[in-house]
Amino acid sequence: MARRIVFFLLFCVASIAWGQQYPQFSQNMFNQLTVNPGYAGTSEMVNVTLGNRQQWMGGFKNNAGVSMAPSTTVFGVDTEINLLGWNSGIGLSIMNDEIGEWSSLYLSAIYSKRWETDYGKLGVGLSLGLVNQGIKGSNLSTMPEGEGDFQDGGYHSDESFPDDEGMAFDAGFGAYLENNQYYIGISVAHLNQPKPKFKDTYTSYLDRTVFITGGYRIQMKKRPIVLIPSIFLKSNMSSYQIDWNINGILKDKYWGGLTYRMQDAIVLLGGVELNNGLRIGYSYDVSISKLSGARNGSHEIMLGYRFELSLEKRKKQYKSVRYL
Numbered sequence: 001m002a003r004r005i006v007f008f009l010l011f012c013v014a015s016i017a018w019g020q021q022y023p024q025f026s027q028n029m030f031n032q033l034t035v036n037p038g039y040a041g042t043s044e045m046v047n048v049t050l051g052n053r054q055q056w057m058g059g060f061k062n063n064a065g066v067s068m069a070p071s072t073t074v075f076g077v078d079t080e081i082n083l084l085g086w087n088s089g090i091g092l093s094i095m096n097d098e099i100g101e102w103s104s105l106y107l108s109a110i111y112s113k114r115w116e117t118d119y120g121k122l123g124v125g126l127s128l129g130l131v132n133q134g135i136k137g138s139n140l141s142t143m144p145e146g147e148g149d150f151q152d153g154g155y156h157s158d159e160s161f162p163d164d165e166g167m168a169f170d171a172g173f174g175a176y177l178e179n180n181q182y183y184i185g186i187s188v189a190h191l192n193q194p195k196p197k198f199k200d201t202y203t204s205y206l207d208r209t210v211f212i213t214g215g216y217r218i219q220m221k222k223r224p225i226v227l228i229p230s231i232f233l234k235s236n237m238s239s240y241q242i243d244w245n246i247n248g249i250l251k252d253k254y255w256g257g258l259t260y261r262m263q264d265a266i267v268l269l270g271g272v273e274l275n276n277g278l279r280i281g282y283s284y285d286v287s288i289s290k291l292s293g294a295r296n297g298s299h300e301i302m303l304g305y306r307f308e309l310s311l312e313k314r315k316k317q318y319k320s321v322r323y324l
Contacts, residue, residue: 041089
């Protein structure tokens with residue numbers, strides 16, 4: 001099975017092209033719930049994650065000096081439950097993505113059915129929710145032909161672009177397998193390819209997006225260090241993006257790593273788990289694409305907290321190959 005997965009991923013790399021419609025995250029190994037509903041309940045505890053990404057800070061400003069770079073915030077919570085005698089996981093994911101005057105809000109309720117297998121714990125899940133997209137057309141500007149250029153401020157507001165928004169039903173599906181050595185996940189977002197219905201002239205649709213993730217835990221001999229190489233593949237079947245990552249964990253408390261995002265960026269990341277159970281992760285993207293001279297790096301922070309929802313006075317520990 002492992003050989004087949006590696007062969008498939010290498011085949012995808014041969015025709016890779018970079019594109020972005022689904023919001024981008026560099027700390028994707030800490031944010032599995034957002035892309036894979038099969039992940040819900042994996043930690044066997046209440047797992048809360050909050051993240052914010054500021055992409056290409058200081059770059060791509062409009063004529064008014066306002067940044068048009070993407071900004072994304074995500075919140076997720078999930079837990080394991082026993083539902084009608086079934087070992088299950090439930091969760092909630094909220095994500096807001098803004099690119100200039102365009103915004104997308106995703107809200108999803110998540111359910112997963114969980115099984116104990118010979119290979120580890122398997123979750124197969126479904127996400128159902130809404131996507132709301134909006135545009136502040138009144139803030140857009142145009143430049144009539146022959147009246148100046150971008151540098152001398154020739155742009156002006158155009159009343160033909162109204163403010164508008166649209167909403168649509170959204171669905172996703174995924175499977176996630178994990179044990180103490182490795183994890184593998186495959187999922188599809190925007191399964192129904194939603195088309196938000198706008199009031200006026202705008203039209204929009206969301207591509208069906210496939211995610212494949214995997215990681216392996218390597219315990220260093222005679223040292224309190226664990227290495228976790230991982231991969232994150234995203235595709236809308238017309239373009240591909242792949243992240244190769246390796247993280248090192250020291251004493252189950254500190255971590256640091258490096259990611260190579262093909263044709264796009266090199267990512268530095270690190271974090272720490274505090275004594276109260278709060279985990280903080282940070283990453284910085286260094287652009288290596290052809291647009292590197294026109295844009296600055298990207299900053300991303302992730303906060304995580306995991307606790308047991310129980311009245312019993314006992315301590316429960318869980319080691320995972322993801323650790324946030």
